[in-house]
Amino acid sequence: xxxxxxxxxxxxxxxxxxxATVGITKHATEMLGDIVxxxxxxxxxxxxxxxxxxxxxxxxxxxxxYSPISGEITEGNKAIADDPGSVNTDPEGASWFFKLKIxxxxxxxxxxxxxxxxKFCKENPS
Amino acid sequence: xxIQKTALYNYHKNLGAKFVPFAxxxxxxxxxxxxxxxxxxxxxxxxxxxxxxxxxxxxEGDETLxxxxxxxxxxxxxxxKINHSKYSFLLNNEGGIIDDLIITRTEKxxxxxxxxxxxxxxxxxxxxxxxxxxxxxxxxxLSLIALQGPKSVEILDKLIPGVANxxxxxxxxxxxxxxxxxxxxxxxxxxxxxEISISNKKVEKFIDYLISxxxxxxxxxxxxxxxxxxxxxxxxxxxxxxxxxVEANLKWAIAKKRREVGGFNGxxxxxxxxxxxxxxxxxxxxxxxKVIARENTKIFSSENNEIGFVTSGTFGPSVNAxxxxxxxxxxxxxxxxxxxxxxxxxxxxGKISExxxxxxxxxx
Numbered sequence: 057x058x059x060x061x062x063x064x065x066x067x068x069x070x071x072x073x074x075x076a077t078v079g080i081t082k083h084a085t086e087m088l089g090d091i092v093x094x095x096x097x098x099x100x101x102x103x104x105x106x107x108x109x110x111x112x113x114x115x116x117x118x119x120x121x122y123s124p125i126s127g128e129i130t131e132g133n134k135a136i137a138d139d140p141g142s143v144n145t146d147p148e149g150a151s152w153f154f155k156l157k158i159x160x161x162x163x164x165x166x167x168x169x170x171x172x173x174x175k176f177c178k179e180n181p182s
Numbered sequence: 183x184x185i186q187k188t189a190l191y192n193y194h195k196n197l198g199a200k201f202v203p204f205a206x207x208x209x210x211x212x213x214x215x216x217x218x219x220x221x222x223x224x225x226x227x228x229x230x231x232x233x234x235x236x237x238x239x240x241x242e243g244d245e246t247l248x249x250x251x252x253x254x255x256x257x258x259x260x261x262x263k264i265n266h267s268k269y270s271f272l273l274n275n276e277g278g279i280i281d282d283l284i285i286t287r288t289e290k291x292x293x294x295x296x297x298x299x300x301x302x303x304x305x306x307x308x309x310x311x312x313x314x315x316x317x318x319x320x321x322x323x324l325s326l327i328a329l330q331g332p333k334s335v336e337i338l339d340k341l342i343p344g345v346a347n348x349x350x351x352x353x354x355x356x357x358x359x360x361x362x363x364x365x366x367x368x369x370x371x372x373x374x375x376x377e378i379s380i381s382n383k384k385v386e387k388f389i390d391y392l393i394s395x396x397x398x399x400x401x402x403x404x405x406x407x408x409x410x411x412x413x414x415x416x417x418x419x420x421x422x423x424x425x426x427x428v429e430a431n432l433k434w435a436i437a438k439k440r441r442e443v444g445g446f447n448g449x450x451x452x453x454x455x456x457x458x459x460x461x462x463x464x465x466x467x468x469x470x471x472k473v474i475a476r477e478n479t480k481i482f483s484s485e486n487n488e489i490g491f492v493t494s495g496t497f498g499p500s501v502n503a504x505x506x507x508x509x510x511x512x513x514x515x516x517x518x519x520x521x522x523x524x525x526x527x528x529x530x531x532g533k534i535s536e537x538x539x540x541x542x543x544x545x546x
Contacts, residue, residue, distance in 0.1 A: 089403070090218040092497035093474050093504070095526075111526065113474050115217040115497055116403055118526075140472070 060148070061164055062173035063124035065106070068148055071164055076125055079152040080112065080143070083177050088114040091143045096132030096154050103129060103156065105163050110153050112143065125163045127156035188234040189325050189382035193389060197399050204402060205299035207235040212401040220404035221499040224371055225540075228331035229400035230392050237301030238324050238379060239308075242291040243316035250311040251292065255285065256427070256446045258437035262287045267351045267366055269435050272307055277426035277448025277455075280307055282417050286353055286366060291317075293364075295326070295377075297417045325385040329392065330375035330400075330408075332543070337395045338365075338376055341388075345376060350544040359384055370405070372412025372542040410505055411498045413466060413537030419477060420464065420493040420507055428455040429509065431464040431537075462490060463515045466535040467506040467523070473530045474504045475523040481510055482522040482529065489514050489521070498539055505539045506532075 058071040066084035070077050085091065093113035103109045103123040110121035110132070132154045136143050143151045158164065168176060186207045194201070199210035210232070212220065223229055241247060248259045257270040264287050272280040281300040286293045296304045305320060312318065329338055339346040342356045345365050353366030361384055369375040380388055393399075400408075406416065415421050415430065426448065427433055433441075433456060440446065441456060469475050479492040495506030506523075514521065517536050522529040 089212065089216050090499075092218075093472050095473075113497075115407060115499075116211070118474070118476065137472070 060170060061124075061167035062170065062176075063122070063167055064176065065122050065124070067122060067124045069124050069164060069167060071158070071161070074158050074161075075130065075155060076127065076158050076164065077152045077155050078109070078123060078125070080121060080147055081173070082147050085144050085147045088112065088116075088119065090115050091140045093118075094136045094140045094143060094153070096134070096137055097129045099129055099131055101129040103127060113140075121153055123154075123156065124167055125156070125158050126160060127158040129154055129156050131155045186235070188232055189385055190232045190234065190389065193386055194232065194399065199399070199401065202402070205235060205297070207298060209235060210399070210401040212403045213399045215398065217401070217403035217407060218499045220398060220400045221407050223398045224331045224373060224400055224404065224408055225500050226332070228329060228333040228337055228375075228392075228395075228397045229404070230389065230397050231328040231330065231400050231405055232325070233328050233377070234325040234385075235298035236326055237294075237296035237298065237304065238321045238326060239294045239296055239301070239305060240288070240291070240319045240321055241294070241312075241316060242318075243313070246313055247291055247316050250313060250316060251285075251308070252440070252446060253311045254308060254447050255283075256436040256440050256449075256452075257285060258439055259285070259287070259292070261439075264289060265353050267353060267368060269351075271427060271432075271435070272304055273426075273447040274307075274423055275447050277428075277451040278423040279417075279421045279425055279427065279430065280304065280423055282415060282421055284368065299418060323382055324379050325382050327378045327380065327385065327388065328369050328371075328375060329378065329397065330369045330371040330373045332374060333397075334373070334375040335545070337392065337397060338378075340395075341391055348376075350546045359387065367545065370412070370414055371408035372414070372538060372540055373408075374543050374545050406494075407496050407499055410494050410496055410507065411500055411538065411540035412542055413507070413539065415464075415507075416494055425509075426452060426455065426460070428452060429460045429462055429464065459512055461512060462509045463512045464493075464507060465510055465515050466537040466539060467492065467495070467508055467521070468533050468535040468539070469504045469506070469523055470531040470533070472504060473523070473525050475506045475508075475525060475530075475532065479506070479508070480524040481508060482524065483514060484520050484522065486522070492523070501539045505535075507537070510534070
């Protein structure tokens with residue numbers, strides 16, 4: 057498994073061959089607050105880089121989750137749809153959102169490293 | 183308009199509040215614990231809410247003050263005893279709700295608690311009916327604190343002996359730290375609790391006491407989930423000037439005598455609707471699954487006809503499921519009627535539900 061890369065929309069991606077795993081960052085969960093609903097995509101769905109792929113809702117509001125990378129969904133994490141609160145406890149581990157077969161590794165390479173993402177969050181507090 | 187702050191603004195900041203602009207005020211939406219924990223701690227222990235943005239409007243006058251107020255408020259103010267409160271509204275000529283409010287009879291007149299976003303207009307509307315010898319004051323030197331939850335009575339009675347004897351929707355003056363404060367047994371969470379009107383000078387000291395008794399600060403986020411579980415309306419969402427009390431399923435708040443005799447704004451319309459029923463009515467809604475039907479979600483019948491819309495919707499932490507309120511055509515308002523909720527272009531099943539979603543524990 058490769059190192060995690062990060063998007064400006066607060067998603068993370070890890071790569072195993074051409075299979076990517078995507079989730080939302082700890083920072084994102086802290087901004088959202090208590091997560092109470094998650095909708096993950098079904099296998100077979102095609103997603104574009106920065107296209108809407110999943111939904112996450114906190115007690116406050118609904119937000120879209122974008123795919124930081126293009127490809128075809130192979131699996132949505134049903135466990136987080138059944139237990140949305142688990143996204144707050146382990147967002148960058150067991151509570152990934154979806155896996156997809158990627159088309160262009162260049163898209164992955166162009167994302168931010170952990171250090172770059174941390175810096176980005178500091179410079180863009182919200 | 184410049185954004186306003188309550189006397190506790192810096193206090194909230196030190197407690198780790200996240201602020202949002204609300205009705206012209208910078209108000210805490212949540213603190214460090216987050217909405218779900220704040221909600222649960224109110225239901226299981228006690229929480230305090232700074233509701234000082236709400237208007238505390240005092241009126242003084244002779245018997246004619248009652249006549250004036252009864253023209254715009256459909257409560258039976260003549261028979262309201264001193265230190266007793268009623269939930270009511272200001273009505274326009276069509277019977278639409280200008281604001282919902284709590285009115286308390288005081289020794290010299292009345293105190294009305296008004297929604298922050300509406301208070302300036304409310305005062306204009308009320309003033310139309312006042313006479314020269316009626317005095318009125320929107321008192322901005324007072325804070326208003328809601329203390330809610332099962333431990334509220336024990337905690338507050340230790341500091342202010344006697345409050346435990348108050349019944350729901352009744353109040354009195356009490357001494358605290360060399361000052362008078364006014365306490366009512368009321369609130370907007372479905373829990374037992376109190377609202378305390380206290381001078382801005384003393385409010386920090388009072389909150390220090392609550393915090394030393396493990397009362398948690400609760401923001402607007404949990405206030406919303408608590409009131410929605412309790413089936414209580416939020417003005418500007420579930421109620422507005424185009425909705426009348428019959429449609430809002432709040433006809434219980436119009437005094438029986440006044441329904442018959444009238445003499446208030448919109449009486450003709452309301453009397454008519456009371457006799458034949460309204461076309462649409464406010465109901466509770468429970469989605470079948472986990473999907474949250476938020477404000478403006480369209481409601482469809484099982485035959486796919488559009489029958490209404492959601493006015494408030496969230497996840498109810500104590501119900502442990504999504505909950506909502508909205509308006510549907512009256513023929514679909516029976517408890518248990520299956521409906522469909524359109525969320526992000528997809529239809530999800532749901533049912534018309536009883537209100538409240540969470541059983542109230544008022545001390546009557």
